[in-house]
Amino acid sequence: MMQEGLDDGPDFLSEEDRGPRAVNVDLQTDATLQVDISDALSERDKVKFTVHTKSTLPNFKQNEFSVVRQHEEFIWLHDSFVENEEYAGYIIPPAPPRPDFDASREKLQKLGEGEGSMTKEEFTKMKQELEAEYLAIFKKTVAMHEVFLCRVAAHPVLRKDLNFHVFLEYNQDLSVRGKNKKEKLEDFFKNVVKSADGVLVAGVKDVDDFFEHEKTFLLEYHNRVKDSSAKSDRMIRSHKSAADDINRIASTLYTLGTQDSTDLCKFFLKVSELFEKTRKIEARVAADEDLKLADLLKYYLRESQAAKDLLYRRGRALVDYENANKALDKARAKNKDVLQAETTQQVCCQKFEKISESAKQELIDFKTRRVAAFRKNLVELAELELKHAKGNLQLLQSCLGVLKGDT
């Protein structure tokens, strides 16, 4: 059993996790529309995802098809949802983060530069490690993009979106471009205005207890999940560094073992072998914590942001509605433009009510999803931690047995 535990790769590579839709969100999928990323290709500075769709919906030409998409196109899809007024009442699934291989590439470059200064074994080992690291980031990136698509596909309204269908079906480049500087600046100002407005809107006391409660909850929750996410990242990073240290200790012990001429060399080699194995487990513990804990927190950081955005839109609509009411009162008092004010008030009222209605369901869903995802991930985390600790224990026990037998 232990041997198996050593032989299979880090757990994010194993079969059970391959359906990442289960990683951070728990979705009710149905057979009418199933989306996954069947393949991905890493090129110099971009990643090409093969998006594979299976569907029985009538508006697709075929039942099964694949297209190649890049990160920017995912972002475009996300933005089109955000900008669509129709979806103001929904939690827009958070966009996947940008693939970031820079750190990994940089490390590889450093490794290349340092090639002369280390032994062949060290070099090979380092290289393998970096490759594993790169692979992990790569897989994570793919998983996050897939989660986004799955969330959209499972959403009762968003799954019918035309842009989404184009994204899935159109087999040419969508020729979306990244935002230029001017647009980025606009976005920035929009964000500033929005956050200022958000503070204003948040200050307004909500008449609805449910939303009032959700608002305070989400504000707090978002901040805390942000903190936890950062802290877990740091914890995992130091865990990885410790694993790296053990790795280097193992290889130095190995050299020591090969150079030593006394009977101590056997001992050193044995210990080196042990460290080599335990560091693998330690690295895996860190990787699994990363996958089960840090990623979960990160996802809910983004998702709670999306929920907050929803509440903001609702709060904005509420303020608009109240303003429209005031304007109507004023118009009536002055008996001027009453009709126009009335229509505005009507529109605002409708909008607010529509958002409120769907938002309530969305927030309830959000909670259900969250609890289910946390349950799943925490159980898996505990199980993996146990598995690794037991593997480690067994290694140590058998090694100690051998060493004590020797002396």
Added chain:
Amino acid sequence: MAASSERSPPPFPDSEEPELLEDSDEGADAFTGTSISEMDSPSPDTTGHSKDIFSDPAEDIFSDPLSDINSEPKKNSDVKIPSPASDEAVDLFSDPLDDDEPSEMSSPEVQNPVPDLSNEPAEPPKSDNKKPIFEPAAKVKKAASAELFDDDEDDEDLFQESFKPVMKKPQASVPPLDVYTEVKVKPQVKDDPTDLFTEEALTPPASKPAANTRTNGVHSEEQDLFSEATVELSLDSPHNDRKKKDSVNPSVSAPAAPVASSSSKPPSKTLEELEEEESEDKFDLNVSITNPEKVGDGMNAYMVYKVSTQTSLSMFRSKTFTVRRRFSDFLGLYEKLSEKHSQNGYIVPPPPEKSIMGMTKVKVGKEDPSSAEFVERRRAALERYLQRVVSHPSLLQDPDVREFLEKEELPRAVSTQTLSGAGFLKMLNKATDAVSKMTIKMNEQDVWFDEKIQDVENEEQLLRKLHVMVESLVNHRKELSGNTAAFAKSVAMLGSSEDNTALSRALSQLAEVEDRIEQLHRDQAANDFFTFAELLADYIRLLGAVRGCFDQRMKAWQRWQDAESMLQKKREAEAKLLWANKPDKLQQAKDEIAEWEAKVTQYERDFERISATVQKDVIRFDKEKARDFKRQIIKYLESLLHSQQQLIKYWEAFLPEAKAIA
């Protein structure tokens, strides 16, 4: 994604034994452009690989070096070599074993000098000449015993190595070729690189100077070959050699400098005997250091440690006794011991270094955890230091050690302060030592020392490297502990704001688990440090002391060599006087020669004694080291084991909580 792996199966598992090259190719792909499915499983490859690393070379290493070398000459002697040049070859191999008749070793050479030699005095062709002679031998041996002379490369190495020392001899200020011719003119100038063999060659007295010099040229090589290949030989031969030389000395005008022959001690004990002997000395003596206490205030404050001894040895007055000592007393003890014993070649265990920073903190700081750690670290280091001192058979006999353990009040050690005048003098001495060390170029001909010096240097370097890494592990583990604590707090907060009750409880449980893990990491970091890093630090210092012993030996050698060349000068002066026919001064010259001859003998004996002591002590040290490392590392692994056990307990307790989330 699930589909992907079916479409394009991962390549790795197919290749049973991944080669390094192949592997690296794959790696390159991963970074330029491969689909995930192709990179799916790197793990079978890595484990397969690591297995190779660990299983393969290990055995070679164990079986190879010492045993083979030892057995080599014996096997050689059995072999009959059917080549035309075999006369010589066989003699070469078999003779060195006949320790009883060393004079025979050279005689065949004297009688049958290699024919080409007189025509070709240059060295490189000589070595070329030799090779064909040995190669057939190697082939025969391959059939007989495969291990010996594994491949031709080995053969060549032997020759090359044996060749080098000849070129490097310090005394031969002129290249060997010149020496060669020069020697013909003045046969008494013999302090050029000669050794065992040439000396023997001289036994048929200087009647055949030409033949002698010839064999000199040839045999310096072969001798080296043997001194490299056999350990026992070089240990045993000097004994016989000594007698020989004594008788030879008067007749030969100038004795050579047989460094190799004189390397080991007068009582001819083999390494094995020494080792056996060492395992016996265990003293019933336990020292422990406890209760570090701060005495005084401010910058004049110092720490006092309780030194308790438990023993049944009769040389102590009672069975248990306790004294109080301060740090400088420990340093003072070291100063005294090293003054007395290190020049004799004993490894005097060095005490922990002074740390002005750490001590200042202790002096100034009140209840700082870092200063508490410092005190504990120092206490433990002092304890280990003292234990090493008393477990040294010779140091234990020293009255100063006894005094240190027993006497109520010690005179204050003054010269240990870093900034005192004595400290400055010490630094100056060290500097001059370092300079003189660089100027001495000892031609090491004793295989045991040659290898050991190299080993110790390598080992020290590796231990330093390892120490840096373990320290980094300690730091990372501490960092991990801190970050885990921060995460635990953060999760607790997250749990408190979570509005699902079960999830909220699970999160606060998780926070608790992480809290405990934080403690675990902290303890483990302490273990990393105290059991592992400190062990390495100790041995880095101890290996420094070992190198110090080697330096002492080298100094002794240098003194002897200096005396040797002085004697040489005196003899030349005598020869000149003889030639100039000045009998009045002749007597004085003769007296001087006698005086210097006595000195040479004295210094040579000194050198031999110190060599023997160093060797004995290093062997003892190696055993101690092996014991120490085994004990400490096992202890360390046990601490790791304990951590994992705790970890399992914590997560097992958490698992039902996670499952209870609904």
